[in-house]
Amino acid sequence: MTKHSPTSHEASASNPVLEAIVARRSIHYLKPELPEGVTFDDIYHIVQECVKHTPTSFNSQVNRAFIVRGALHYKIWDQVVNKIKEPEYRARPLRIRDGAYGSIFFYVDENVTERNKVEHPEWAPVCEAYADQAMGAASIAAWTVMHNMGIGCNMQHYGKYMHDPNVLPEDIPSHWTMKCQLVFGVPDKDPNEKKFIENIVKVYE
Amino acid sequence: MTKHSPTSHEASASNPVLEAIVARRSIHYLKPELPEGVTFDDIYHIVQECVKHTPTSFNSQVNRAFIVRGALHYKIWDQVVNKIKEPEYRARPLRIRDGAYGSIFFYVDENVTERNKVEHPEWAPVCEAYADQAMGAASIAAWTVMHNMGIGCNMQHYGKYMHDPNVLPEDIPSHWTMKCQLVFGVPDKDPNEKKFIENIVKVYE
Numbered sequence: 497m498t499k500h501s502p503t504s505h506e507a508s509a510s511n512p513v514l515e516a517i518v519a520r521r522s523i524h525y526l527k528p529e530l531p532e533g534v535t536f537d538d539i540y541h542i543v544q545e546c547v548k549h550t551p552t553s554f555n556s557q558v559n560r561a562f563i564v565r566g567a568l569h570y571k572i573w574d575q576v577v578n579k580i581k582e583p584e585y586r587a588r589p590l591r592i593r594d595g596a597y598g599s600i601f602f603y604v605d606e607n608v609t610e611r612n613k614v615e616h617p618e619w620a621p622v623c624e625a626y627a628d629q630a631m632g633a634a635s636i637a638a639w640t641v642m643h644n645m646g647i648g649c650n651m652q653h654y655g656k657y658m659h660d661p662n663v664l665p666e667d668i669p670s671h672w673t674m675k676c677q678l679v680f681g682v683p684d685k686d687p688n689e690k691k692f693i694e695n696i697v698k699v700y701e
Numbered sequence: 702m703t704k705h706s707p708t709s710h711e712a713s714a715s716n717p718v719l720e721a722i723v724a725r726r727s728i729h730y731l732k733p734e735l736p737e738g739v740t741f742d743d744i745y746h747i748v749q750e751c752v753k754h755t756p757t758s759f760n761s762q763v764n765r766a767f768i769v770r771g772a773l774h775y776k777i778w779d780q781v782v783n784k785i786k787e788p789e790y791r792a793r794p795l796r797i798r799d800g801a802y803g804s805i806f807f808y809v810d811e812n813v814t815e816r817n818k819v820e821h822p823e824w825a826p827v828c829e830a831y832a833d834q835a836m837g838a839a840s841i842a843a844w845t846v847m848h849n850m851g852i853g854c855n856m857q858h859y860g861k862y863m864h865d866p867n868v869l870p871e872d873i874p875s876h877w878t879m880k881c882q883l884v885f886g887v888p889d890k891d892p893n894e895k896k897f898i899e900n901i902v903k904v905y906e
Contacts, residue, residue, distance in 0.1 A: 503740045503741065503742045504740060504742055505740060505742040505743040505745070505746035506738075506740075506743075507738050507739045507740070507743045507850060508739075508743040508744075508746045508747050508846070508850065509746070511747075511846055511849060511850055512717050512718070512849075513717070513718055513721045513845055513846045513849045514747060514750055514751075514846045516718045517750065517751060517754055517755075517842050517846065518750055518754045520754070520756070522756065533711075533712050534712045534713075535708045535709060535710060535711075535712070536708065536904075536906075537708045537709055537710040538710040538711075538712045538713040539713075540710070540902065540904055541710035541713045541714070542713050542716075542719060543902050544900065544902045545719055545722065545723055546719075546722060547900045547901075547902055548897060548900040549722055549723045549725070550722075550841065551725070551727065551841060551844075551856065553858065555895075555896065555898075556898075557897065557898045557899065557900055559900065560900075560901050560902070561901075561902045561903070562902065562903040562904065562905060563902065563903070563904050563905070564904075564905045564906060565906045566906040567906070568905050568906060569906075598906075619858070622858070624830075625829075625830075625833045625880075626858075628830045628833035628834050628837065629833050629834065629836060629837025629840075629841075629880070629881075630837055631834060631837070632833065632834025632835055632836070632837040632838040633837040633838050633840075633841035633842075635834075635838075636755065636756060636834075636838035636842070637722050637838075637841070637842075637845075639756075640718055640842075641713070641716055641718045641719045641722065644716060644717075644718045645712060645713065645716055651756065653758065653824070653827070653831075665903070665905050667903075668903075675830075675834070676834075690760075691760065692753060692762065693760075693761075693762045694762065695749070695752045695753040695762055695764065695765075696765050696766075697745065697748050697749045697752055697765070697766045697767065697768065698766070698767040698768070698870070698872075698873075699741075699745055699767065699768050699769075700767060700768070700769045700773050700870050701741075701769060701770045701771040701772070701773060701774075701803075
């Protein structure tokens with residue numbers, strides 16, 4: 497094992513995909529609109545492509561999603577607001593309900609995970625982690641593309657406040673598990689500076 | 702809830718970040734080189750930026766990584782080859798050992814996950830899933846950038862064949878958990894056509 501001596505990283509310094517990954521931020525203050533030139537079908541196209549093309553263990557393609565705007569977006573987030581009793585925790589879902597244009601709900605299909613466990617018993621203990629890894633990749637990929645197109649987004653984890661069959665679309669299968677919610681609109685305020693903690697990447701050769 | 706009528710998705714159809722996500726593939730046949738103009742420090746820069754800028758729950762920044770090439774890459778994958786007894790399962794690690802230029806080992810820091818559980822007890826049951834989601838996002842982001850730069854990659858999950866203190870760098874902390882291995886080099890063969898199964902994205906409004 498020898499110590500690595502730095503050379504240069506010109507080729508990656510200006511890569512547009514890496515630049516988009518670095519630029520992506522949480523935009524918490526949104527207007528309930530889409531940027532000029534962006535349609536609701538752009539959102540659908542982005543989510544569909546990210547769900548379809550994100551790699552998954554055993555090519556099992558475990559990711560699912562649904563997208564809403566309008567009355568159903570309001571109804572779903574209004575439910576979250578009403579289920580939260582502490583006033584200080586209602587501010588965020590209220591801001592989402594009234595400020596975001598729409599929401600994307602990312603799911604994993606548990607039937608796929610169960611099939612992976614049966615077909616690959618040696619890896620059964622990590623099949624759920626694999627599904628989470630793929631879900632994280634698909635949802636953050638969509639977020640990165642949307643940010644790159646000027647759409648403001650923030651990612652939420654309010655799953656446990658979501659499960660009312662009178663509010664969620666009734667044709668969402670019960671074997672889908674909701675993992676996160678990506679809400680979007682037109683940025684209304686710049687994000688604060690991000691605080692970095694420690695992000696260790698070591699090199700050996 | 703009304704039926705959605707498609708409009709158009711011109712704005713997203715040619716987005717370079719989405720194009721890179723769609724184009725990323727597993728390249729299983731590699732030469733142990735880097736593409737012209739790409740340095741080992743480009744790999745470091747890409748991984749460092751993806752690890753640093755991938756969003757994490759509670760901004761906990763749980764991702765870690767190390768990168769190897771040369772003798773240590775060979776030694777680590779030779780260990781995997783030797784631990785696998787079935788000849789048909791040795792072909793892949795052999796191909797990685799001899800064909801890839803280097804390897805990136807992605808980890809989560811369990812100390813961070815444990816701290817998240819203590820500081821956010823309401824979410825403790827999902828803190829490990831959050832870490833996997835962030836880890837999947839960081840590793841696939843790096844893979845997408847590298848593919849976009851002409852670097853061939855494939856993602857592996859040989860963690861359980863890796864844990865020999867005589868082979869792994871001794872300063873990797875024991876509270877890091879290795880989650881996956883991204884190996885890279887110069888593409889030596891195009892990937893096969895990918896089979897898509899079902900990737901459901903629904904729309905409501």
